[in-house]
Amino acid sequence: MRLLVVNPNTTASMTATIAAAACNAASADTEIVPVTSSMGPASIEGYYDEAFAVPGLLLAIAEGEASGADAAIIACFDDTGLDAARAMAGIPVLGICEAAISLAAFVAQRFAIVTTLERSRVPIETLVQRYGMAARCKVRAADIPVLSLEDPASGATERLRAEIRLALTQDGAEAIVLGCAGMACMARELQAEFGVPVVDGVGAAVRQAEALVALNLRTSKRGAYATPLSKPYAGILQCFQPPIRP
Amino acid sequence: MRLLVVNPNTTASMTATIAAAACNAASADTEIVPVTSSMGPASIEGYYDEAFAVPGLLLAIAEGEASGADAAIIACFDDTGLDAARAMAGIPVLGICEAAISLAAFVAQRFAIVTTLERSRVPIETLVQRYGMAARCKVRAADIPVLSLEDPASGATERLRAEIRLALTQDGAEAIVLGCAGMACMARELQAEFGVPVVDGVGAAVRQAEALVALNLRTSKRGAYATPLSKPYAGILQCFQPPIRP
Amino acid sequence: MRLLVVNPNTTASMTATIAAAACNAASADTEIVPVTSSMGPASIEGYYDEAFAVPGLLLAIAEGEASGADAAIIACFDDTGLDAARAMAGIPVLGICEAAISLAAFVAQRFAIVTTLERSRVPIETLVQRYGMAARCKVRAADIPVLSLEDPASGATERLRAEIRLALTQDGAEAIVLGCAGMACMARELQAEFGVPVVDGVGAAVRQAEALVALNLRTSKRGAYATPLSKPYAGILQCFQPPIRP
Amino acid sequence: MRLLVVNPNTTASMTATIAAAACNAASADTEIVPVTSSMGPASIEGYYDEAFAVPGLLLAIAEGEASGADAAIIACFDDTGLDAARAMAGIPVLGICEAAISLAAFVAQRFAIVTTLERSRVPIETLVQRYGMAARCKVRAADIPVLSLEDPASGATERLRAEIRLALTQDGAEAIVLGCAGMACMARELQAEFGVPVVDGVGAAVRQAEALVALNLRTSKRGAYATPLSKPYAGILQCFQPPIRP
Amino acid sequence: MRLLVVNPNTTASMTATIAAAACNAASADTEIVPVTSSMGPASIEGYYDEAFAVPGLLLAIAEGEASGADAAIIACFDDTGLDAARAMAGIPVLGICEAAISLAAFVAQRFAIVTTLERSRVPIETLVQRYGMAARCKVRAADIPVLSLEDPASGATERLRAEIRLALTQDGAEAIVLGCAGMACMARELQAEFGVPVVDGVGAAVRQAEALVALNLRTSKRGAYATPLSKPYAGILQCFQPPIRP
Amino acid sequence: MRLLVVNPNTTASMTATIAAAACNAASADTEIVPVTSSMGPASIEGYYDEAFAVPGLLLAIAEGEASGADAAIIACFDDTGLDAARAMAGIPVLGICEAAISLAAFVAQRFAIVTTLERSRVPIETLVQRYGMAARCKVRAADIPVLSLEDPASGATERLRAEIRLALTQDGAEAIVLGCAGMACMARELQAEFGVPVVDGVGAAVRQAEALVALNLRTSKRGAYATPLSKPYAGILQCFQPPIRP
Structure with missing residues (x-):
């Protein structure tokens, strides 16, 4: 099985x-x-950085699928471009936020995500709401x-620990989710230190992607993730139109 | 007052x-x-088309703001790129879905959005949930x-009417929101025909944008819409980095 | 355009x-x-004061509509009598709470309403829930x-500022909504002082009412806001029955 | 125990x-x-009729409390004026919608309210949302x-039965709530006919009011239902100001 | 009327x-x-203690119903086994958590449950969500x-008071619900001390059970609470199969 | 790795x-x-059958953990006894409903669970709500x-297909979840037949359990799933108290 992990x-x-975190988990x-x-x-x-990250991300996933990847992981905790990637790709695609949350929910009733900057807090809260x-x-x-x-x-790690x-102590969290791909290698150490489950999204996504591939589950092409329709593109993005859309 | 209306x-x-719809409403x-x-x-x-529409959209808003626009409207019912645009721009930015919904809620307790393709239904439902x-x-x-x-x-218009x-008759809708910018000029006629309020998002956004400008309300730069941080860009998107980020 | 603003x-x-706030905004x-x-x-x-304010309010709106007003605004942050007024009137009617909230949502992801007395907090929270x-x-x-x-x-203004x-600092608010019509003239000053958008509901409602009138959107008479049925009235309220119901 | 039942x-x-329904249930x-x-x-x-029903309703409850009633019931399924009555009165006040819903929830997981006119459907849905x-x-x-x-x-009863x-058959309802005080005496017969619990709000409220009185539970005067503040009244409503406010 | 109260x-x-609390309330x-x-x-x-309490609880209710009880109360604030009991029994069954919450909602807009151990907090929060x-x-x-x-x-009582x-003072609670059957006799004293309604679930359930019996409302056997189907049992639980299932 | 799969x-x-389904997926x-x-x-x-299934289930998990299992799966779509098992066991425990839902959410925006009897529909809906x-x-x-x-x-399979x-066709489902452990071996065939992802909870849980073990994530013992306290047991359940509680 080949798992594409796109930063x-x-x-x-x-x-x-x-x-490193992905290999460790696989x-x-x-x-x-x-x-x-x-x-x-x-x-x-x-949000702004997210928007400009999406075209390169989709290109990388399209190329990875063409090269034989069985599933793709988007290694940014905002689950940047996830919906577009699912519509585009034939292979399953996972975001590390959704993957981390789904495993955290199996080991704790209440948990907390600790992310980097305040400006990322509300976007992640919005994801948390969408994921129920x-x-x-x-x-x-x-x-x-x-x-x-x-x-x-x-x-940085001191502030993360704090x-x-x-x-x-204040939110009643029973487990912690690390809210940035850059924290991926700290989970094990922090788990030992704090005595509660600490979930890293990269590892979580690797294992969930393996699960989807093993169980032969691919993104439904009925409804919201229907294969994109072929249509003209204008301007600078036009040049890599063919490789991107299958 | 100058309102940028980006398709x-x-x-x-x-x-x-x-x-035409915007001028009519202004x-x-x-x-x-x-x-x-x-x-x-x-x-x-x-979702896929949305992703590739965003860079051009942000470029257009950045250029429009630099040329003296007082507010910007994103004329696609998916509210494509809205969050990124709000973070980027100093001027207010409005999506036509959120604008239409806010006015529909003032004239009806229950309403329905009628959009184009089935693949757009769930993305709009997700917006409706986010907008409460x-x-x-x-x-x-x-x-x-x-x-x-x-x-x-x-x-197309016959299917829209149906x-x-x-x-x-089946959903208890008391008003209708037209769920595509391409329907912008049909509101008046359909309203007369069906005898209920029919809201076009383009007109709604024009008037809401005027309201924000008149009341001197601009996007908060505290929290989720903080001004993007300056940072290096790689690849093809690098070239229009300066005009886009203020 | 004539806008009735009822205190x-x-x-x-x-x-x-x-x-003064309404004129400033119009x-x-x-x-x-x-x-x-x-x-x-x-x-x-x-709640109690609200109940006894409604008949006078409805009378004022009915008289205003008869005198040619194009829309009516209820200038109390509890949106007192709003549903009854919408059912009664042929012209659009707006509450200042709903109007303020809808504009605040265009400039901030998270915001706070600051109202007067504790006894008004929960009634406004209930409105906030209804408005999604x-x-x-x-x-x-x-x-x-x-x-x-x-x-x-x-x-009072010192306590409001506090x-x-x-x-x-504690709620992560990115914008402030002034939760009382009596605060209508303070928005501009507080916005300058705190550096975040400060929304006054009276101004917001004036501009939203203008929007509805300009776009020819009137309260749907299908469903919840159907025109009241003619029926006998008893007692002291009987005397102004005719002018109130169209 | 004396229970005031206000129509x-x-x-x-x-x-x-x-x-009759109240006596039967008491x-x-x-x-x-x-x-x-x-x-x-x-x-x-x-909504419109509701607004003009409230002053008379509050007067009746104030007089009833002064005459020694131990609790009051508002016998209209819209729970008209309930919040104002709770703030005003020292005795507990119950609405028949909330009372019926609370008992229905004890005997069924899913249930339906059947009310009179379409125009009352959305107001009751809004209550159902408020009551969770x-x-x-x-x-x-x-x-x-x-x-x-x-x-x-x-x-009417044939349409109600239909x-x-x-x-x-279509909603998966396991019990029925009669959505109008005028249906109060039909519960027993319909329950026998349809073989599922049929809840009448008047009877439900009578028994819930008895419960509150027996358990010495009165409306909290801390927060939303704080006793109304004494203040000047203008106009026609001024005359019965004293008896209404304690 | 005979009310079975099962500890x-x-x-x-x-x-x-x-x-004692039940007798006092009845x-x-x-x-x-x-x-x-x-x-x-x-x-x-x-949760673990709950699981092992359920068989004995169901046995007690089955025996109580066979002995002529008109309704049953489960006197544990987790509403342990409530759904199973409702499916099993022909008589109405009430949990003290749901009963207390329903009465608290009649006398306060906001309230708090104070329970015993931290490990019971989230299970009760989950009930509160289910009860809306x-x-x-x-x-x-x-x-x-x-x-x-x-x-x-x-x-213990000092910590409860704290x-x-x-x-x-911190949650804006307007009333208190005692979150354990063992606190049943403290309601009256705490209510006098704190000056807000204090609801004990045992008393609340007694009165609600009386209400259901008086109004002839029994658990619906259509849908989720359908009478259990007869089927073979294995192992140690087999012996009391007949008395338990009607 | 040893996975206990309890029927x-x-x-x-x-x-x-x-x-068979578990082995196929592992x-x-x-x-x-x-x-x-x-x-x-x-x-x-x-609900009733669930209640009597829990003691045997917990016994099986306790024995399995004592024998060296790394994780346990509860193979009933009601996620029977899941919370109690999590509190009891040191190893991770998964329910097949939660596991199936989490994978379905990765491949579809909207999906449907098809279960066996109508009496199980509402209990599963309640799980779906809890799982967000x-x-x-x-x-x-x-x-x-x-x-x-x-x-x-x-x-049975014809009715399932229908x-x-x-x-x-009616719900807009983009994927199907099989809502009973007894359907575990039909997923592959139905997926081929209907052309949408068909998720079997047993296979899903096997892979999710493997993920938890590989990532060293165990149930948090802080909060809701704290290890059960040692305490006296009475009656028939007393005999297997020692092996069950660690």
């Missing part, structure tokens, strides 16, 4: 973190194919830029 | 329809500036391609 | 405040017709009697 | 029906005090004027 | 407390039949073991 | 069906340990007894 931002070092016979998006912002912090978990899941922001997670001197502590 | 698909004839001292997006699909039918109107508003699809609305021989009739 | 309490000085070619209700309580603070905004809007009370807003020595500060 | 419309024959040691409102419309069909039962309870209208229930030749049948 | 835990001293002509479950845990603290009261009711735990309520030296105080 | 009813032939290195509950009803059809999917998932019953699924002559067809 929809364009920072290769973050792809390395994501790939079954022995699963090949992880990590990809850094070829166009768009260096990190995704809010608003009554069970609270979202907190630790006030740390995404790329600061790669810099040990930034104090926010986890607040989630446990 | 986020790349079909100029549809922009003309939208512009105050005497409002200048309507219609713009056709310079890149992306010829029509927006589902799921208990009051039902979404129906008339099974008509967006651009068929421009072809009198397509039978679906409106079902909304009134 | 449903019987304090004329408060009508003057409301009228288009150049709109005539604001302010009216003080001729019967009922001097201020509306809670419970997940996005929190209600706070500043513990100030309605009429104290007219007395500079009362300390509550706004709490909404911004 | 908030001004049709004495309907009060007789209500009184404990042996409970005295039912039926009252016809002294002012307002002959029947309550929609939207997922369990559907509202249907049998298209019968309220007072036609008193006329055996009107065909609508109950639809609720059972 | 589903196996601690007889707690049954005595419950019986009408003069109602006979209270208190029963201690004959098998299962000594107290019910969380999540927007009106908050749940708090006082961190007191169930049986400590019987020990004056445990400090939590009630927090509910009133 | 909580006592029909061994159904365990065989479940075991990874190569996963050992499926199927267990038939040793006490309780032959099939679980409604009420807006996306409809429940239908095919009117077939659970054990009839094992009898080719019963016509109901699936209705879900697709």
Whole structure:
């Protein structure tokens, strides 16, 4: 089984973190194919960055599917471009937010997502509502830029820990979801430290993607995710129109 | 007052329809500036088309704001790219779905949106839930391609009428919202024919945008719509990075 | 265009405040017709006062419509008597709570209403739920009697400011809605002071009423707002039965 | 124990029906005090009639409390004026819609309310949402004027039966709530006929009121139902200000 | 009228407390039949204890119905086994949580449940959501073991009082619901002390059960509560199969 | 990895069906340990059967954990006893309803569950609400007894197919969830026949359980699923108290 894991931002070092977490989580016979998006912002912090990350992300998934990937994972906690990718691709596509939430719900009645910047809190709350978990899941922001997670001197992990502590003591959280792909490798350590389940979305998505492939479940093409209709494109996006739409 | 009205698909004839509806609705001292997006699909039918419409749409709004527009309207009923545009722009930005819904809620307790293709029904239902109107508003699809609305021989308006009739008799709808920018000029005629309020989102958004400008209300930059952070971009999207981000 | 703006309490000085805010917000070619209700309580603070404000309010709207008003605004943040007025009148009717909320939702994802007395907090929360905004809007009370807003020595505006500060720092509010018609003239000053959008319902309703009139949208008479049926009335209310029902 | 049962419309024959149902339901040691409102419309069909029924209703409850009633029941299925009455009165006040719903929820997971006119359907749906039962309870209208229930030749009961049948076969209803005080005496017969619980709100409210009195539970005066503040009244309503407010 | 009041835990001293509260609340002509479950845990603290309390509880209700009881009450605030009991029994069955909530909703817009251990908080929150009261009711735990309520030296009532105080001052609660059958006899005293309605579920259920019996309302056997089908049982539970299923 | 798959009813032939589906879905290195509950009803059809299935189910899980199972699956679509099992066990426990729903939500925006008897429809709807999917998932019953699924002559699969067809054409379902463990082996065939994803909960739970074990995620013992407290048991259930509670 080949799982495409797309980092929809364009920072290769973050792809390395994501790939490590994915490999760690995958079954022995699963090949992880990590990809850094070829166009768009260096990190995704809010709605605007999301918008410009989507074309590169979709291109990467289309190319990955053409190269034989069995499923694709979008490794950004905003589940950026997830609906478009599902409509486009024949293979299953998973977002790491939805994947993390679904596993957290199996091990805790109440849980909290701790994300990076305040500007990402409400977008994630909106996802939580769409996924039907608003009554069970609270979202907190630790006030740390995404790329600061790669810099040990930034104090980012201390602020993350402090926010986890607040989630446990003030929100009644029984488990923690790490709200950024850049946190993917910290789950095990934080779980040991805090004594509650700590869910990383990358690992969660890898295992859920394996599940869909093993069970032969692909995105329904009836209704909202119907295959895109063929139509003319104008302007700069026109050039990669053919490879993107199957 | 100058209102930018962006057609986020790349079909100029549809922009003309939208512009006519906007001009019809605007105050005497409002200048309507219609713009056709310079890149992306010829029509927006589902999540995939939406994704590729957003960069061109954001570019058009950024250019419009730089040229002195007081507010911007996104003339696609999916409210495509609305959150990103609000984060990017200093001026207010409105989607025609949210604008239509807000006015419909002032004239009816229960109403229905009639849109084009079945593949757009669930995306609009998701918007309706986000806008808090799921208990009051039902979404129906008339099974008509967006651009068929421009072809009198397509039978599109007959199918639209049939679906409106079902909304009134089977759903208890007290008013109708036209669920596609391409229907913008039909509201008056259908209202007369069916004897209930028929809301066109383009006109609704024009008047709501005028309201925001007159009342000096601009998008809050605290929280979810904070101004995007400056950061490196990679690839093909890199070239129009400066004009897009203020 | 003539807009009737009814103060449903019987304090004329408060009508003057409301009228000033309405005139300030209105288009150049709109005539604001302010009216003080001729019967009922001097201020509306809670459910009981609301009940006795409704007959005078409906009478004022019926008379205003008969005199040629194009739309009516109920200038009390409880949206007192709104449903009854919509059923009665042929012209559109707007409440200032619903109008303020709809504009706040266009400029912020999360916002807070700051009202006067604690006893009005839950009634407004109930409105917020009905308008579908419970997940996005929190209600706070500043513990100030309605009429104290007219007395500079009362300390009312200081308490209002303190509550706004709490909404911004503790609730994640990105914008503020002023939860009482008596606060109508403070929006501009508070917006400058706090650096977030501050929405006054009177101004919001004036512009939304203009929108409905311009777009030829009137209350649907199909369903919940069907024209009241003619029927005998008993007792003291009998005398003004004819002018009230069209 | 003395229970005031107020018919908030001004049709004495309907009060007789209500009184009979109340007496039938009451404990042996409970005295039912039926009252016809002294002012307002002959029947309550929609929001407008509701508005003019409230002052007379509140007057009746105030007088009843002054005369020693232990609790009051508002015998109109719209729960007309309920919040105002609770704020005003020291004694508990119950609406027949909320009372019926609460008992129906004890004997069925899914149930339906069958009311009179279509114009009352949405107002009752709004109550059902407020009472938290939207997922369990559907509202249907049998298209019968309220007072036609008193006329055996009107065909009203046949239409009511037909609508109950639809609720059972099409909505999955497991129990029926009669959605009008005028239907109060039909519950027993319809229950026998259809083989499912049929709940009449008048009887339900009588027993719930007895429960509140027996358990010494009175409306909380902390928060939303705080005792109305003393204040000047203007106009025609001024005359009965003293007896109404305690 | 004979009301069976089952204590589903196996601690007889707690049954005595419950019986006292039930007798206190009952009408003069109602006979209270208190029963201690004959098998299962000594107290019910969380989901696991609930599971093992259910067979004994159902046996007690089946025997009570066979002995002529007119209705049954499950005197545990988790409403343990309520759905199964309703399906099994021909007589009405009430849980004390649902009964308390329904009365609290008649005397307050916002209220709080104060229960014993933190582990019971989320199960009760889940009930509150099912009963449609999540927007009106908050749940708090006082961190007191169930049986400590019987020990004056445990400090349990002081902790209960402290939590009630927090509910009133921090949550905006207007009334309090006692969230454990073991608190049944404290309602009157706490109500006097705090000056807000304090609802005990045992008393509430007694009066609601009387209401159902008096109004001839029994559990609907159409749909979710259909009479269990006869089928083979295996193992240790086989022996009391006949008395349990009618 | 060893996965315990408990059939909580006592029909061994159904365990065989479940075991086959589990083995089919499992990874190569996963050992499926199927267990038939040793006490309780032959099939679980409604709340009553559920109640008596729980003790045997918990016993089976406790024994399985003691024997070295890494996770446990409850193979009944009502997710019978799931909360109690999570509180009891140290290993993760999954229900097949929650597992199926979580995978269906990854491949479709709208889907339908088709279950056996009408009496199971509302209990499953209640689960769907708890799992946050009420807006996306409809429940239908095919009117077939659970054990009839094992009898080719019963016509059960024809009725199942007919109901699936209705879900697709009338509800807008984009995928189907099989709502009974007895249907576990039909997913592949029905998926091929209807051309939409068909999800079997047993297979879904096997893969989700593998995911939890691989990612080292166990039920949180903080909050709702805290380890049961040690306490005396009375009566017949007393005998297997030690093995059940850790």
